[in-house]
Amino acid sequence: MIARLRAMVRKEFSQLLRDVPMLLILAWAFTGAVYVNSQRMSSELQNYPVVVLDLAGSPSSRELVARFRAPYFKVVGYAAGDDELVRMLDTGAASLAIVVPPDFERRARDSTARLQVISDGSQSMIATIAGAHVASIANGYSVELLERRWAGAVGLRRTGIPQVETRTRVEYNPNLVNTWFSALLEVLNQTTMATMLLSAAAMVREREYGTIEHLLVSPLRPVELLAAKIVPVVTLVPLAALASVLVMVHGLFGTPIRGSLVLFYAVTVVHVFAMASLGLGIAVLARNLGQAIMMLLLILYPMQILSGAFTPPESQGAFMRTVGQLSPLRHYVDFGYQVLFKGNGLAYVWQDVAGILALGLALFTLSVRRFARLVR
Numbered sequence: 001m002i003a004r005l006r007a008m009v010r011k012e013f014s015q016l017l018r019d020v021p022m023l024l025i026l027a028w029a030f031t032g033a034v035y036v037n038s039q040r041m042s043s044e045l046q047n048y049p050v051v052v053l054d055l056a057g058s059p060s061s062r063e064l065v066a067r068f069r070a071p072y073f074k075v076v077g078y079a080a081g082d083d084e085l086v087r088m089l090d091t092g093a094a095s096l097a098i099v100v101p102p103d104f105e106r107r108a109r110d111s112t113a114r115l116q117v118i119s120d121g122s123q124s125m126i127a128t129i130a131g132a133h134v135a136s137i138a139n140g141y142s143v144e145l146l147e148r149r150w151a152g153a154v155g156l157r158r159t160g161i162p163q164v165e166t167r168t169r170v171e172y173n174p175n176l177v178n179t180w181f182s183a184l185l186e187v188l189n190q191t192t193m194a195t196m197l198l199s200a201a202a203m204v205r206e207r208e209y210g211t212i213e214h215l216l217v218s219p220l221r222p223v224e225l226l227a228a229k230i231v232p233v234v235t236l237v238p239l240a241a242l243a244s245v246l247v248m249v250h251g252l253f254g255t256p257i258r259g260s261l262v263l264f265y266a267v268t269v270v271h272v273f274a275m276a277s278l279g280l281g282i283a284v285l286a287r288n289l290g291q292a293i294m295m296l297l298l299i300l301y302p303m304q305i306l307s308g309a310f311t312p313p314e315s316q317g318a319f320m321r322t323v324g325q326l327s328p329l330r331h332y333v334d335f336g337y338q339v340l341f342k343g344n345g346l347a348y349v350w351q352d353v354a355g356i357l358a359l360g361l362a363l364f365t366l367s368v369r370r371f372a373r374l375v376r
Contacts, residue, residue, distance in 0.1 A: 004220055012202065016232045021191045022198060025192030026236065027367045029190040038183035038253070045129050047074040051094035052086050054078065058105035064115070065098065067137050071132075085118075095120040096130055108145060171315035172341045173260075180255040180341075185309050187249060188336050191241045192329050193300060198233045199279030200292045208288060214349035222372040226364070230276045238268040245340070267335055267353055274328040274360030281367035327365075331355040 016022065050073050054061050068075060079085035099116035107113035110176040117134050119127045139203075153221050173180050242265050249255045279296070286292035304312070306324035313321050313330075324330045331352040338344040338352075346353070 005224050005228055008220060008224065009231045012228050012232045013235075015199070015205070016236070019201075022201060026198070026240060029339045030187065030240045031196045031248065034183060034186045034244055034248045035188055035252070038179050038184045044178055045072045045126065047131055047360055048072060048096060048130050048133075049074055049076045049094045050096045050098060051075075051077050051079050051085055051088045051098065053082070054316065055102045056100045056104035060108045060113075061100040061104045064138075064141050067141060068098065068134075072133050083272070089118065089120060092120075095123075095127070096134070115212070121214060177253075177255075183249045184336060184340060185244070185251045185333070187241055187244045188309075188329070188333055189304060190244075191237060191272065192266065192275050192303070192332070195233055195237050195275040196282070196296050197293070197375070198237065198282040199229060199276035200286070200296060201289060202229045202233070203280055203283030204286055204289045204292050207217045207283075223368050226277075226280055226368055227287035229280060230273060230364075233276045234272050235369060236271055237272045238265055239266050241265075249340075257340055257343075259339035260345065263346060264336070264339050267332075267339075267349075267356065270353065270356050270360060271328055271332045273354055274363055277360055277363035277367050278328075281363060281370060284367060284370045303327045303329045306330060306351070309333050324360065325355065327354045328359045331359075 047070060050066050050068050052068075052075055054065060065075070073096070077088060079097075085097050085099070089097055090320065097116075097118040099118070101107075101116070102116065106114050115138070117130060117131070119129045149172065170176060245257070245261070245264070250257050278299070282295045282299070283292050286295055305326055306316070306320060307329045308324065313324060316324065335349045335352040335356070338349050349362065
């Protein structure tokens with residue numbers, strides 16, 4: 001058995017190392033894809049274009065408008081009327097419009113001042129974030145006006161006014177740098193995607209080249225054949241993922257690595273084994289590589305959505321949380337952030353590791369049984 005498995009593994013390594021397109025895809029997945037996708041995944045508000053229609057033209061209105069500045073907002077123009085304001089919103093020259101009514105100064109003295117904010121909701125997420133920033137600016141300005149009036153009424157300095165001060169502490173990413181999160185997430189996603197693609201391609205290639213029949217009549221048992229298909233993937237992908245964490249995540253983006261890289265590599269091997277088993281199961285059902293890729297995407301995207309990276313599991317319904325537990329990626333993402341970001345050890349992540357291992361063994365068993373039916 002060992003001799004047969006060794007010969008088959010040598011053959012799989014030889015095929016994979018001669019497959020230049022697959023090697024280029026693997027190199028791009030852990031370098032260029034990590035860089036590009038981590039940069040474009042930003043949900044931060046930066047230089048959001050604002051047009052202002054200041055009908056009051058008063059000191060108070062100008063002071064309020066001046067607060068809409070970088071890095072969150074950028075005033076791109078002052079409209080002369082409603083028509084110009086609507087035109088700038090319709091053409092995309094501005095995404096947010098601020099309309100200050102003529103009686104803003106008088107109402108500000110009476111604590112009843114209002115302003116109108118018109119937001120382009122075609123990009124709902126960024127519009128929601130912009131609305132939250134607008135509300136924060138307006139509330140801050142209102143509190144400042146109230147402090148001035150109250151201090152003037154009692155003859156105190158503003159520093160002597162009783163107030164509640166909020167001090168927020170953010171652990172593990174104190175400056176809320178988005179690329180720290182997105183770069184590591186992209187490495188975890190690319191590890192999953194590349195593993196499924198390489199393992200599925202290795203099996204489908206045999207069918208397309210017409211060599212699957214030779215393997216079916218060989219002395220190899222189904223478990224030996226599938227294990228030989230997995231070994232090269234389990235060898236190369238974890239090394240590529242570890243190199244990407246060190247070079248791209250830590251080196252290029254400056255993300256601090258607080259946990260054990262040895263633990264991360266070891267569990268990545270287990271995760272790659274699980275996803276390679278799933279990729280082989282897909283390849284057994286597919287007739288060609290194009291069909292295998294379509295099936296892969298059909299499974300991969302729901303896995304990413306349920307992984308908890310984009311939507312916290314606590315925000316998902318009970319049924320979706322249960323389904324998410326059946327995904328190795330769900331456990332792998334949780335494991336990756338706990339170990340590399342928080343520095344947690346095996347005592348904190350053993351449940352995720354056990355979940356990945358159990359799902360991997362189950363997927364490998366199902367793939368072997370499905371392939372054994374094909375042999376018969």
